[in-house]
Amino acid sequence: MRRPDCIKHYTEIQETEAGHYPGSTESLSLGSPFGRVFGLSRLGIHHETLPPGSRTSWPHAESTEEEFAYVIEGTPDVWLDGELHRLAPGDGVGFKPGDGLAHTFINNTDATVRLLVVGDTRRSDNQVHYPLHPERNAEIGGLWWPDHPKRPLGDHDGLPDALRGKLAG
Numbered sequence: 001m002r003r004p005d006c007i008k009h010y011t012e013i014q015e016t017e018a019g020h021y022p023g024s025t026e027s028l029s030l031g032s033p034f035g036r037v038f039g040l041s042r043l044g045i046h047h048e049t050l051p052p053g054s055r056t057s058w059p060h061a062e063s064t065e066e067e068f069a070y071v072i073e074g075t076p077d078v079w080l081d082g083e084l085h086r087l088a089p090g091d092g093v094g095f096k097p098g099d100g101l102a103h104t105f106i107n108n109t110d111a112t113v114r115l116l117v118v119g120d121t122r123r124s125d126n127q128v129h130y131p132l133h134p135e136r137n138a139e140i141g142g143l144w145w146p147d148h149p150k151r152p153l154g155d156h157d158g159l160p161d162a163l164r165g166k167l168a169g
Contacts, residue, residue: 006038010047013037018051021058021136026163029056029105035121044121048105050076050113053162056105058136063127063145067095067119069105074113077106081131082154095119100149102131108161132158 010032018027032047034040048056059079069078070092077084078093081102087093095103107113120126127145130136131153137144157164 008034008037010034010049014047014049018054019057022139027051027054029054029115040121042121044117044119046117047072048115048117050074050105050107050115052107052110052112053160054107055079055158055160056115056117058130058133059102059104059158061100061102061129061131061145061148062095062097063125063129063148064097064123065120065126066097067117069093070116070118072114072116074107074111075109076113076115077108079104079106079156079158081151082156082158084156097126098149100129100151102129102151102153104158106158106160 013034014032015030018030020026020028029048029050032049034045034047035043038045050056071087071089073089075089076087078087079102084106093103095101105113105115127143127148128140129145129148131151
């Protein structure tokens, strides 16, 4: 008996290439966009496969989108305003909209990390701030969050250890 279309394994819908920012050669995580595949209009649900030496995104904060990430497998670091915090399977991290907390997930280990990420779908009122990438803020124009809360940043550059010295940002 064929399974209904509302049931999918993440490997069935996983993107074939890692994500990239425009103008960057850095390979990010491999996503499995459950929300989009199921036609959900309010929830963004992604299974993210994070290979060793990669990260989910450039560090960023969002004005109106809520986000939650749950560690399924592996021990990634979460970068929060320039400080690394090691996570383990079963850990969850929540991001409230509008507080300016910049974040990304980094895999500094030799094993694959798997995350479940749930949040708002792209909101038309959302704006983003990239604290370490002013050129990206300029590129995204009206999507940049110019009045983001000013938060002190720690010393970490937001890069996976494996990319340090190979990429600028």
